[in-house]
Amino acid sequence: MSPHFTTVYPFLLMHNKREQLARQITHNETEIRKAEEEERLLGKLEQTHLAEDIREERKRLWEETKCSQKAYKSALDYQIDHKPERIPRAQDNDGQTLFGAHHYDPVKLEEARERALAVHRAQIKAAQERKDLVKLKNDMESAQETDLLRRVHHDLICDGVKRREAQEAMRRYMESEWTKAVQEKKDRERLEKVLANQPSAMVLQDQCATTQRCFQCKRRLENIGQTNLIGQPSEPGMSYVM
Structure with a gap:
């Protein structure tokens, strides 16, 4: 390159x-x-x-x-074309009664006033009746509510009394059961103590001599070896437990 x-x-x-x-x-x-x-x-x-x-x-x-x-x-033109004629300022009576002709008649005014007073009194009476009716209704409702409250209060008191009576009965029952249990415990402890103090090597005659009454039937042990003693076959010299 x-x-x-x-x-x-x-x-x-x-x-x-x-x-x-x-x-x-x-x-x-x-x-x-x-x-x-x-x-x-x-x-x-x-x-x-x-x-x-x-x-x-x-x-x-x-x-x-x-x-x-x-x-x-077009609407304005129609209104202008069909505009009604004006009412004249005054018209002839032609023998007919004019409106308002008796507005200043004393007799007519007195009659109108009496009618107005009658209407006013009727309105006052109707209002008072409505007021009395409402008051009566309210009084009845208040009485019913008071009676209902009184019954409820009485029922509550009765329920409280019954509940306290039931509680008192339960308390007495528990106290009696407790007392009974305590007594049974004391009796059992006493029996265990008596049995523990008795020598096991004593024969039946010696046990009867030291024991005055049977603990179960509370009978005297004068008849040694008879109906109030339970005999069991055993070897000679074995101790008996009553």
Whole structure:
């Protein structure tokens, strides 16, 4: 490979890369310009459509306003065309009774006052009757509530008395059971003490001599070896426990 080739080849590579970069930059700029142009065109189209929509909406509103004005004007014209005639300031009586002719007649005024007083008295009476009826109803309800409270109080007192009586009966029963249990315990301890003090080597005759009465039946032991003693077969010389 010649020295000239080694110096020219890197330069050619750099030149090619520079041209490729330039082409890519140009292509990218072209694409960006196209995209911007398309966006501007789309924006103009949207503005055009929006302007057309606004124009149509204004036209529709103007037509509706115009129709409303026409309808209002026609209604006013109809009212003006069919306006009723004015009432005259005065008319002839023609022998008929005029309204308000007896407003200042003393007799008529007195009758009207009496009627008003009668209506007023009737209203006062009706109001008083309603008031008395409400009061009577409230009194009856209060009496019923008082009676109910009294019965509830009496029932509570009776329940308390019964509960205390039951508690007292239970307390007496428990006391009697406790006393009985204590007495049974004392008797059992006494019996165990007596049995513990008796020598086991004593024969039946010696035990009968030292014991005056039977602990179970409380009989005297004068008849030794008979009905009040329980005999069991055993070897001679064995002690008997009563």
